[in-house]
Amino acid sequence: MIFAIFSFFFVVFNSTLFAQISLSFEPLYDSSRIQFTKELPADSNQISIETLRFYISDISLFQNDSQVIHVVNSYHLVDLSAGQAQTLDLDITQKLDFNVLKFNLGIDSLTNVSGALSGDLDPTQGMYWSWQSGYINFKLEGKALTCTTRNKLFQYHLGGYMHPYNALRTIELTVQASEPISISLDLNKILSLIKPSQTPEVMSPGTSAMMISNIVAVSFK
Amino acid sequence: MKLKIAVYLFLMLAFCAFSFHDTRLFEKPAGWPAPTYNFTNNPLNSEKILLGRALFYDPILSRDNTISCASCHSQYNSFTHVDHDLSHGIDDRIGKRNSPVLLNLAWQKSFMWDGAVNHLDVQALAPIHNKLEMDEDISNVVKKLNASELYRGLFYSAFGDSAVTGEKTLKAISQFMLTLVSANSKYDKVMNRELEFSSQEANGYKLFQENCASCHTEPLFTNNEFRSNSLAIDTTLNDYGRVVVSGLPKDSFLFKVPTLRNIEFSFPYMHDGRYKTLSEVINHYTGRDLGTSNTSLELSEQIILSSKQKVDLLAFLLTLTDKEFLFNSDFSFPREILLSN
Numbered sequence: 041m042i043f044a045i046f047s048f049f050f051v052v053f054n055s056t057l058f059a060q061i062s063l064s065f066e067p068l069y070d071s072s073r074i075q076f077t078k079e080l081p082a083d084s085n086q087i088s089i090e091t092l093r094f095y096i097s098d099i100s101l102f103q104n105d106s107q108v109i110h111v112v113n114s115y116h117l118v119d120l121s122a123g124q125a126q127t128l129d130l131d132i133t134q135k136l137d138f139n140v141l142k143f144n145l146g147i148d149s150l151t152n153v154s155g156a157l158s159g160d161l162d163p164t165q166g167m168y169w170s171w172q173s174g175y176i177n178f179k180l181e182g183k184a185l186t187c188t189t190r191n192k193l194f195q196y197h198l199g200g201y202m203h204p205y206n207a208l209r210t211i212e213l214t215v216q217a218s219e220p221i222s223i224s225l226d227l228n229k230i231l232s233l234i235k236p237s238q239t240p241e242v243m244s245p246g247t248s249a250m251m252i253s254n255i256v257a258v259s260f261k
Numbered sequence: 262m263k264l265k266i267a268v269y270l271f272l273m274l275a276f277c278a279f280s281f282h283d284t285r286l287f288e289k290p291a292g293w294p295a296p297t298y299n300f301t302n303n304p305l306n307s308e309k310i311l312l313g314r315a316l317f318y319d320p321i322l323s324r325d326n327t328i329s330c331a332s333c334h335s336q337y338n339s340f341t342h343v344d345h346d347l348s349h350g351i352d353d354r355i356g357k358r359n360s361p362v363l364l365n366l367a368w369q370k371s372f373m374w375d376g377a378v379n380h381l382d383v384q385a386l387a388p389i390h391n392k393l394e395m396d397e398d399i400s401n402v403v404k405k406l407n408a409s410e411l412y413r414g415l416f417y418s419a420f421g422d423s424a425v426t427g428e429k430t431l432k433a434i435s436q437f438m439l440t441l442v443s444a445n446s447k448y449d450k451v452m453n454r455e456l457e458f459s460s461q462e463a464n465g466y467k468l469f470q471e472n473c474a475s476c477h478t479e480p481l482f483t484n485n486e487f488r489s490n491s492l493a494i495d496t497t498l499n500d501y502g503r504v505v506v507s508g509l510p511k512d513s514f515l516f517k518v519p520t521l522r523n524i525e526f527s528f529p530y531m532h533d534g535r536y537k538t539l540s541e542v543i544n545h546y547t548g549r550d551l552g553t554s555n556t557s558l559e560l561s562e563q564i565i566l567s568s569k570q571k572v573d574l575l576a577f578l579l580t581l582t583d584k585e586f587l588f589n590s591d592f593s594f595p596r597e598i599l600l601s602n
Contacts, residue, residue, distance in 0.1 A: 155302065155382030156431035163386055164400040164427035170390035172506060173379040205508055246508060 061132045062220040063099075063141075065118050066125035067092060068261070069227040076123030080183040080192060087231060091181040092120040093167065094256075095147050095160070099130060102140035109136060115147065117160040117167060120225070127220050141215045141223070145257055146177025146208040149201040174199050174245070177207055178256055180230070186237035194236035198253050200245025207249050209257035226259045233259075286310065287367070290444035291453070293480050296367035298381060298439060303432045305439065308419040313437030315415060315598045316430065322385075322402055323395035330388065330434075333360045336592050339523035340364065340441065347534060350394035357393075357498060359534035361519055362527045364443040364586065370485045374516045374532040375502045385434045399427050406430065415598070441592060443522050444480075447580040452480070458580065465577025468570055472546070475559040476518045482581065487515035488557040491549040495533055502532070514555040525582045539578055543571050 067076075075081055077088045095117055100110040109132060116128050147161070152174050156163065167176045178198040187194055200207040215221050233255045242248040286305045289296065316322065320329040328350055334340040340363035347355050358374055372378035378387055388394040389402060406412040406425040417423040419433060450456040458466060469477075478484040487503045492514070494501070503512035516532050530536040536545065546564050549556070566574065586592075 153379045155299075155380040155435075156428045158426060158428040162427040163383065163431065164403050166400065168383070168386065170386040170399075172377040173383050202507065 060129050060219075061101075061136070062127050062129045063096075064125050064127045064220040064222045065096075065120060066222060066224045067120045067123055067227055068224040069123075074227055074231070076121065080185060085185065087182060087184045087236070089123070089180070089182040089227070090121065091179055092225075092227075094118055094145060094178040095167065095175065096128075096143045096145060097147055097151075098142075098144040100142045101136060101138040102142060103136075103138050104140070108138045109134070114143075115151070115160055117165055125222075136217075138217055139214060140212060141221060142210065142212045144208055144210050145253070145260075146199065147175040147201070148208060149206065151175075152201040169197075169199065169244075172244070174201055178253065182236075184231075184236040184240075187240050188237070189240045194240040195243060196234070196241075196252055197243045198249045198256070200249055202245070205245040205247070205250060207245060207253040209253050211257055211260050213260060224261045225256075226261060229259045230255055287439060287442065290442070290449070290480070293444070294368065297370050298367040298435075300439075303382070303435060305436055306419070308415075309433050309436045310440055311437075311595065311598070312412075312415045312419045313433035313435065314592075314595050315412075316434050317437050318594050319599060321405055321409070322389055322397060324397045328395050330385070331594070333388070333394070334363050336589075337526070337587055338362075339443070339526045339587060341527045345529075345534065350388075350391065350396075354393040356391070357500065358532050359529060362523055363438060364441050364522055365481055365520060366441060367439045368481050368485075369483075371517065374519075375506050376487060376517055377506045381435045381438060382431045384438075385431055399430070403427055403430060411598070411601075441586075443583040443586040445585045446522065446583040448577075449480075449583075451580070459576070461573050461576045462580050464570070465573035465575065466580075468566065468574045469577050472564045472566075472574075476557070477521050482521040483518045486518055487512065488518050488559065489514040489516070489555045490546070490560055491551070491554050491556040492531060492535070492545075493550070493554060495535065498533055500533065511555075515557075521578060522581045523583055523586065525579050526587065539575055540571070543574060547571070 073085060074087045074089060076090075076092075078090050080086055080088045095115065097115045098110075099114040101108045111130055111132060114130065118126055118128065120126060151157070151161070161175075163170075167179065168174070169176060176197045176199045178196070180194075180196045182194055183192045184194055185192060198207050213223060215223070234252055239248065239252075242252055286307060287300075317330045317334075320326045320332070322329060333342045333350070335343055337343075342349070342360040345359075347357060347359060349355055361374065366372075366381055369381070370376075372381065372384050373387070378384050386399055389397045389399055403425050406416070412425060413423040416425050416429060420429055447456060447458075447462075451458050476484055476486070476488050476490075489502075494514070501513050503515040503517075504510065506512075524530075524539065528537055528539075530539070530542050536542050543566070546560075547566050549560070549563065551561070551563060
């Protein structure tokens with residue numbers, strides 16, 4: 041009872057004092073080459089992006105080497121398909137000192153075998169494979185003039201939770217305790233490393249999905 | 262003394278946590294292992310089961326409202342497809358596999374012949390999205406259900422909220438499928454000492470235990486593992502089974518060991534429906550090319566049966582027929598709902 045009263049005051053006291061911690065994800069790209077449009081612009085060397093969505097999960101904050109907070113059940117679908125930043129509010133109401141942000145790109149294997157889930161994890165979000173169970177951790181779709189595929193399409197649906205093709209990646213970034221914490225995803229880097237003209241399509245778990253997941257993981261800043 | 266009470270209380274609590282629901286809706290048959298399905302995340306209730314049953318029988322789940330789950334899984338065939346080797350879907354397109362029976366799914370660890378589906382709740386996504394089956398999209402299904410007065414009402418009575426979501430739709434379909442328990446065959450009644458095998462069946466049972474039960478393990482008649490029973494590859498299909506899901510070469514030719522319950526009604530047999538009769542199946546097991554198709558250890562030696570023994574084995578397999586299951590009106594087309602509007 042005493043504990044209940046105590047925690048009540050603790051919560052009220054805290055939430056009035058401290059601001060929300062949030063993350064802002066921003067796509068970084070050279071707008072003379074990459075555009076967020078459905079159709080490919082006519083000039084050469086162009087890339088258009090129609091879909092850019094990914095899951096981040098298991099968020100934690102560190103001060104140097106020690107963990108300050110681990111946000112339980114933090115599964116978020118980030119949708120940057122419009123080419124603009126998206127901000128996520130985290131379930132944290134304490135004031136914290138931190139300089140490192142850690143999160144997973146994708147969905148852990150336990151969640152992958154837990155059946156139908158709700159909210160951002162609901163299969164209606166379009167980030168779940170139907171023919172073979174599992175979440176799509178990262179989805180990037182668009183067109184590149186250099187692609188020789190039908191309609192010049194490139195499509196990357198990255199996922200896989202079973203050994204040896206577990207495509208989950210942990211990302212650790214040095215961050216400023218700003219509000220919001222800003223994180224950028226470097227699309228120039230991703231696309232120049234993947235080379236859509238050479239690898240236009242990766243749609244299932246396997247070695248290619250592992251490789252491209254590595255590329256995406258090092259493209260967060 | 263105090264300790265005893267504490268232990269007792271703890272057990273009581275544990276029991277409450279695990280007694281998932283009304284036992285009239287789902288009962289674990291005596292002597293069976295605990296189900297694999299985690300009911301705590303989706304506790305059964307009769308309204309959800311009824312909703313799931315309506316969804317199972319309603320072609321609203323397909324693109325052009327022509328194909329329901331029951332189109333390929335009909336009750337009278339123990340919820341498999343009638344008469345086709347490969348399943349037929351939307352616009353009469355032909356799929357690449359034979360549809361399996363649907364029963365005792367609460368005990369199954371993975372789904373599909375190759376285990377591509379890892380949880381019963383997400384099973385329905387596969388046929389709904391398959392271009393050859395229902396050719397729909399779950400988000401569009403949810404849209405259609407949200408626009409239906411009938412379904413908004415059914416979702417309301419099931420979930421206390423008329424807003425349809427993917428999660429609720431899938432969980433309701435699971436609920437109905439979980440109730441499909443087959444445990445009233447002659448075999449079960451013999452095990453429960455209500456009936457006795459004929460001498461032919463008893464002999465067949467012995468042969469079964471010697472030659473088949475290592476994979477088709479009682480009481481579920483599957484060990485829930487992936488195995489190869491020496492089927493030669495059908496070069497028109499080139500279906501190598503489990504390897505496609507796992508990516509591991511050792512899994513070539515492996516398929517999920519299917520249950521044999523209601524086997525009398527689930528013809529044709531095997532993942533590609535290559536055998537029409539049980540006699541053909543038995544002849545396959547006694548006349549295989551050994552050492553081919555990555556055959557599993559349990560079948561490394563030829564099974565030798567006289568023609569009388571084959572008949573006995575067949576007689577035993579027929580004791581797995583569960584008429585109460587095949588004609589249970591709780592599992593049939595829900596006229597009261599789907600024909601009322």
